Amino acid sequence: MTRFVVVGTDTGVGKTVFSATLAGALGAYYWKPVQAGLGEETDSQTVARLSGLPAERILPEAFRLRTPASPHLAARLDGVAIDPAALTPPDARPLVVETAGGVMVPLTLDTTFADVLARWDLPAILVARTCLGTINHSLLSIEALRRRSIRLHGVAFVGAENVESRRAIATMGRVTDLGRLPPLSELTPRALAAAFAEGFAGASWTAQRGPGAAGPVSESRRADMSHATHALNITRLAGDDPLAFDVVVQDGSGETRHHVTLSRADHARLSPAAGPQKTIEAAFRFLLDHEPKESILPRFDIAMIDKYFPQFEHEFPRYLESRE
Numbered sequence: 538m539t540r541f542v543v544v545g546t547d548t549g550v551g552k553t554v555f556s557a558t559l560a561g562a563l564g565a566y567y568w569k570p571v572q573a574g575l576g577e578e579t580d581s582q583t584v585a586r587l588s589g590l591p592a593e594r595i596l597p598e599a600f601r602l603r604t605p606a607s608p609h610l611a612a613r614l615d616g617v618a619i620d621p622a623a624l625t626p627p628d629a630r631p632l633v634v635e636t637a638g639g640v641m642v643p644l645t646l647d648t649t650f651a652d653v654l655a656r657w658d659l660p661a662i663l664v665a666r667t668c669l670g671t672i673n674h675s676l677l678s679i680e681a682l683r684r685r686s687i688r689l690h691g692v693a694f695v696g697a698e699n700v701e702s703r704r705a706i707a708t709m710g711r712v713t714d715l716g717r718l719p720p721l722s723e724l725t726p727r728a729l730a731a732a733f734a735e736g737f738a739g740a741s742w743t744a745q746r747g748p749g750a751a752g753p754v755s756e757s758r759r760a761d762m763s764h765a766t767h768a769l770n771i772t773r774l775a776g777d778d779p780l781a782f783d784v785v786v787q788d789g790s791g792e793t794r795h796h797v798t799l800s801r802a803d804h805a806r807l808s809p810a811a812g813p814q815k816t817i818e819a820a821f822r823f824l825l826d827h828e829p830k831e832s833i834l835p836r837f838d839i840a841m842i843d844k845y846f847p848q849f850e851h852e853f854p855r856y857l858e859s860r861e
Contacts, residue, residue: 539563539742540632541690542659544682546674548638551695552664553580554587555718556635557664559693560731561588561726561740565631565723568596570624571644573637575607580635587711589726609643621648627659634659640678655685663689665706667696667717668719672705679710683845686827692742711832711845712858715740767825771814779838780813781806784821791831800839806838807850808857819856823849 543559545552555860558569567584578586582611585595586625592721600619602611621644626634634651636642640663643649654661661682665675682689691713694703697720707714716737721728767788774781786793797820798811820842824833827846832839844847 539565539636540626540630541742542626542634542657542661543693544636544638544640544654544661544663544678546639546663546665546671546678548642550664550666551718552635553583554618554675554724554729555662555664555695556580556633557584557587557688558729559742560584560594560633561590561690562733563631563633564594564769565589565633566594566596566627566629568627568632568634569598569637570627570634571600571602571608571619571624571637572598573608573611575601575603576605584681587724587726587729599624599861608637608640609645612645619644621645624653626659638680639674643757650840651681651685651687652695654682654687660688660690662715663692665692665711667694667699667702671699671702672709673705679706679712680845683827684847688828689832693737695719696720711828711834713740713831724822737843767822767830768822769818773814777801782814782817784817786821786825786833788830793833794835795833796836800838800840803840809854811857815857819853819859822856822859823853 543552543556556567559565567588567590567601568579569580578747581595581598584590584659585592596787600612600617602608602615602617603750604611606614608619626632630861642647644653663675663678663682665671675743679689689712692706692710693715694717698717703714703717706712718732718736720731767786769789769856770785770843772783774783779800782797782799784797786795797817804813805818808819817839820839
C-alpha cells in the first residue's frame with residue numbers, strides 16, 4: 538500500500554497542513570521522525586486535529602526536541618545525539634512521513650534529511666509555496682533530491698494561485714504538478730478535506746515502486762527492471778548534426794512521446810563504437826531507471842541529461858553494454 542515522505546522547499550511552506558489532509562484522505566498513519574519545538578502545538582498534534590484520523594494512527598516521534606531550531610542545533614542545545622542511521626520508517630501502511638524543514642535541513646553537521654531519504658524506499662512529495670521565490674527554491678530542492686536518486690512523486694503547491702510559477706517548476710524540474718491547496722479562511726478538517734478534494738482532483742496517490750529510492754540498486758537489477766517494464770520505439774529523423782529521433786516509451790500504463798537530439802560531438806564522446814540509435818536507447822534506459830516516463834521531457838538534447846543526473850556519464854557505459 539501507499540507510503541510517501543512529505544518534504545518542503547523551506548520551513549513554513551505548509552507541509553504539515555498538506556500532510557494532515559493527505560493522511561486523512563488516505564486513511565494513513567502519520568509519522569514525524571524529528572520534532573523540533575515543543576512550546577506550541579507540535580506537528581503531530583496539528584495533524585491529529587486536522588486530519589480526522591484516530592489517535593492510534595498518529596505515530597510517536599523518534600526525537601522530541603524542546604528548542605524550535607534546525608534539528609542539529611536543537612539536539613545540541615537539548616543535549617541529545619541524533620543518530621540518522623537509526624531513523625527507519627515504521628512498517629505501517631498506508632503511511633505519510635513528514636520531514637523537518639526543507640530538503641537540506643541538517644540532522645547533524647554530517648547528515649541532511651535528504652541523505653536519510655536516499656536510504657528509504659519511499660517516494661517523496663515536495664511541498665512548495667506559490668509566491669515569489671518559489672521557482673528557485675523548488676528547482677534547487679528538486680536537484681538536491683535527484684542528485685541522491687530520490688524518486689519524486691510530484692510537487693504539491695500551497696498558497697494563492699500562480700499559474701506561471703507552477704508551470705515553470707513542472708516544466709523545468711520535469712515533475713508532476715499534483716495540485717494546490719488554496720488559502721483557507723477557516724482551517725477545519727471539513728474545509729481542508731473539501732479544498733484537497735478540489736485542488737488535487739487529478740492527482741494519483743498510488744506510489745509506484747522504483748529504483749533509486751532506497752539508495753544504490755545493483756547493476757543487474759537496474760538493467761532487468763528497465764528492460765522488462767518499458768518498450769522503446771526509436772525512429773531516426775532527417776538531419777545530420779544534430780541527429781534527431783522520435784522516441785515512444787510504452788509500458789502497462791500507456792505511452793509517452795519524445796523528440797530527442799544528439800550532436801555528433803556528444804555521440805563520439807559517449808559511444809564512439811556504437812550506433813546513434815543504440816546511444817539513444819541506452820540513454821533512455823538510464824532515464825527510466827531514475828524517473829517515471831511521464832517525467833522525461835517531451836523535447837530535449839542528450840547533453841541535458843548530465844545537468845539533472847550528474848552520474849549519467851559514469852553509469853552510461855553499463856547501459857550501453859547491456860544492449861549490445
